[in-house]
Amino acid sequence: MKILLIEDEKELAGSIIAYVQKENYICEAVMTYEDAKEKINLYQYDCIVVDITLPDGSGLEVIRELKKNKSDTGIIIISAKNSLEDKLTGLDIGADDYLTKPFHLSELNARIKSIIRRRNFSGASEISFNEIRVLPDQQEVFVNDTTVILTKKEFELLIYFLSNKERVLTKESIAEHLWGDEMDLADSFDFIYTHIKNLRKKITEAGGKDYIQTVYGMGYKFTVS
Amino acid sequence: MKLLTKTSRYYLISSVVIFIISGLIVNHLLHHIFYRQIDETLNEEKLLVEETINFSDSIPDFSPVFGHMIEVTILNNPHKKNEIIHDTVMYDSRTGSFISYRHLSIENTSVKNQGYIINIYKPLPESESLIAEILIAILVVFVSLVLVFGLVNYFIARRVWIPFYRILRNLSEYNILREMPLKPIRSDIHEFMLLNQALQDMSNKIRQDYLNLKEFNENAAHELQTPLAVIKSKMDLLIQDESLTPWQLNLISSVYEATAKMSRLNQGLLLISKIGNNQFANVEEIDLIQLINKTLDTFREMIEYHNIRVTRQFDPPVMLRLNRALAEILITNLISNSIKHNVGSGWIELFANKEMLRISNSGHSLTINPDNLFERFRKSGSTNSDSVGLGLSIVKKITDLYHFRIEYLYDRESHTIQVYFN
Numbered sequence: 001m002k003i004l005l006i007e008d009e010k011e012l013a014g015s016i017i018a019y020v021q022k023e024n025y026i027c028e029a030v031m032t033y034e035d036a037k038e039k040i041n042l043y044q045y046d047c048i049v050v051d052i053t054l055p056d057g058s059g060l061e062v063i064r065e066l067k068k069n070k071s072d073t074g075i076i077i078i079s080a081k082n083s084l085e086d087k088l089t090g091l092d093i094g095a096d097d098y099l100t101k102p103f104h105l106s107e108l109n110a111r112i113k114s115i116i117r118r119r120n121f122s123g124a125s126e127i128s129f130n131e132i133r134v135l136p137d138q139q140e141v142f143v144n145d146t147t148v149i150l151t152k153k154e155f156e157l158l159i160y161f162l163s164n165k166e167r168v169l170t171k172e173s174i175a176e177h178l179w180g181d182e183m184d185l186a187d188s189f190d191f192i193y194t195h196i197k198n199l200r201k202k203i204t205e206a207g208g209k210d211y212i213q214t215v216y217g218m219g220y221k222f223t224v225s
Numbered sequence: 226m227k228l229l230t231k232t233s234r235y236y237l238i239s240s241v242v243i244f245i246i247s248g249l250i251v252n253h254l255l256h257h258i259f260y261r262q263i264d265e266t267l268n269e270e271k272l273l274v275e276e277t278i279n280f281s282d283s284i285p286d287f288s289p290v291f292g293h294m295i296e297v298t299i300l301n302n303p304h305k306k307n308e309i310i311h312d313t314v315m316y317d318s319r320t321g322s323f324i325s326y327r328h329l330s331i332e333n334t335s336v337k338n339q340g341y342i343i344n345i346y347k348p349l350p351e352s353e354s355l356i357a358e359i360l361i362a363i364l365v366v367f368v369s370l371v372l373v374f375g376l377v378n379y380f381i382a383r384r385v386w387i388p389f390y391r392i393l394r395n396l397s398e399y400n401i402l403r404e405m406p407l408k409p410i411r412s413d414i415h416e417f418m419l420l421n422q423a424l425q426d427m428s429n430k431i432r433q434d435y436l437n438l439k440e441f442n443e444n445a446a447h448e449l450q451t452p453l454a455v456i457k458s459k460m461d462l463l464i465q466d467e468s469l470t471p472w473q474l475n476l477i478s479s480v481y482e483a484t485a486k487m488s489r490l491n492q493g494l495l496l497i498s499k500i501g502n503n504q505f506a507n508v509e510e511i512d513l514i515q516l517i518n519k520t521l522d523t524f525r526e527m528i529e530y531h532n533i534r535v536t537r538q539f540d541p542p543v544m545l546r547l548n549r550a551l552a553e554i555l556i557t558n559l560i561s562n563s564i565k566h567n568v569g570s571g572w573i574e575l576f577a578n579k580e581m582l583r584i585s586n587s588g589h590s591l592t593i594n595p596d597n598l599f600e601r602f603r604k605s606g607s608t609n610s611d612s613v614g615l616g617l618s619i620v621k622k623i624t625d626l627y628h629f630r631i632e633y634l635y636d637r638e639s640h641t642i643q644v645y646f647n
Contacts, residue, residue, distance in 0.1 A: 015459055173461075
């Protein structure tokens with residue numbers, strides 16, 4: 001999997017690369033519109049993560065350029081502006097997703113995976129991990145081929161964990177993933193705990209292993225080993 | 226009280242006072258003049274009578290003429306000369322009433338050493354009625370003058386103050402949030418032009434400061450986003466390190482939470498500035514009931530978790546022209562607020578129709594002044610110290626933008642927020 005990151009803030013770009021490289025993705029990063037244009041005309045990427053405000057142009061132009069080349073690359077816009085207009089324009093000209101800065105790396109990671117999944121399996125995608133099998137579009141979960149009935153939030157939570165295996169997911173990032181970042185729900189952490197408890201219980205009752213580990217004081221981790 | 230009413234009232238009161246005082250003075254003067262006139266006549270008649278007595282050396286007969294009488298009485302033992310003049314009242318048998326007279330009485334001795342008293346009476350009613358007539362004439366003229374001047378004054382004042390009222394109207398219509406500067410007025414009155422100029426300068430200065438402040442707020446919040454994004458991303462990487470000790474994790478966790486809070490705070494402030502800078506200009510038809518149901522659905526599990534009973538009473542259709550993003554934020558904040566400040570096994574009641582939206586919930590009694598509820602960073606100290614306290618001020622900002630009236634009511638342990646659409 002090849003990913004192109006177009007981001008002019010060096011430190012942020014460094015963090016993103018460090019995070020997604022663990023997924024065994026090849027991640028290239030450029031900082032300007034000109035470099036980005038050159039890259040997309042030379043190479044093929046599975047996913048492009050693009051900042052709207054670049055020193056020498058707009059990230060929206062990069063998207064237009066891509067679409068002109070009839071590329072089917074997945075596109076995620078990251079922007080500090082959180083402007084609805086930009087979001088609508090971006091999605092209108094062919095971006096797949098829009099993420100407002102500051103975001104959690106785990107959130108970006110989950111969204112990159114979701115886009116790649118959709119692109120590669122065109123709707124019939126599934127996520128498999130050992131005895132767990134998830135069909136995201138049908139909202140179905142199987143453990144050892146038995147159906148597990150999950151609530152909507154438990155389902156989203158499971159996919160979030162599966163997208164960020166072996167990563168510590170903080171309570172904040174889970175809350176934001178489930179309820180969006182516009183919400184000021186500081187007391188939702190107990191509630192997250194209950195959700196995770198229920199999810200664990202449902203999976204183990206269906207014969208699955210308990211993969212979800214509590215990381216003291218921080219959050220939770222879906223461990224493979 | 227209006228300026229014109231006030232001046233008219235003062236004018237009337239002072240006119241009445243002047244009217245009474247000048248009436249008394251005129252009355253007094255007229256009396257004085259008439260008495261002097263009568264007294265002179267009495268004295269002349271007295272001299273005439275005395276001359277007649279001295280000349281004829283006898284007492285002639287003075288019959289009453291036109292009700293005014295001269296009486297001469299002979300005295301056998303004359304006193305020394307004594308003269309008085311005063312008012313008196315006598316009974317008139319012809320009319321059967323008392324009539325007031327001016328009375329001159331003089332005791333004197335004649336040439337032949339014979340004493341006599343001359344009494345001369347002059348009736349006053351004629352003079353009194355004359356005085357009254359003159360007084361009435363004067364007062365009628367006076368009153369008409371007062372009225373005419375009053376009216377003239379009133380119309381002049383009304384005309385002169387027109388620019389002032391125009392300034393007042395422009396001031397009350399002035400809204401710093403709108404692009405329009407304070408409307409200037411035109412007048413040939415120097416003072417009003419000065420006032421106009423001073424207000425223009427002041428409002429321009431306030432507007433400029435306000436715009437600068439707004440711009441600064443948005444820029445500050447916006448510029449903070451990038452370093453925050455960097456901090457957050459580095460923290461996300463740091464916590465993945467498996468060699469961290471529990472003690473280090475604890476420290477990181479605190480930093481992480483504080484950063485998350487700062488990030489939420491900054492986003493809230495940025496949102497408030499953006500609403501203020503009118504960056505949500507696109508409006509569309511929003512089905513409020515659908516939006517409420519959708520939002521409740523998002524919170525469904527949380528509502529169930531807290532065992533909150535939700536009752537809804539809607540009177541469809543409730544269609545509003547709003548910006549979609551703001552409408553979502555408004556409803557989300559109101560509902561999350563009612564969950565956040567609820568008690569275990571509490572309730573939420575939602576009501577919506579064309580005119581209003583009402584959301585009530587059970588909850589602990591308020592620890593802050595309800596008047597400050599919609600201000601920034603006001604939060605009830607008892608619960609959620611993690612809450613950034615911007616939710617309701619964002620709600621207020623949105624309702625202000627659309628000129629909705631919002632009010633908060635509470636009755637011990639039930640809290641209600643009502644939004645009236647106009």
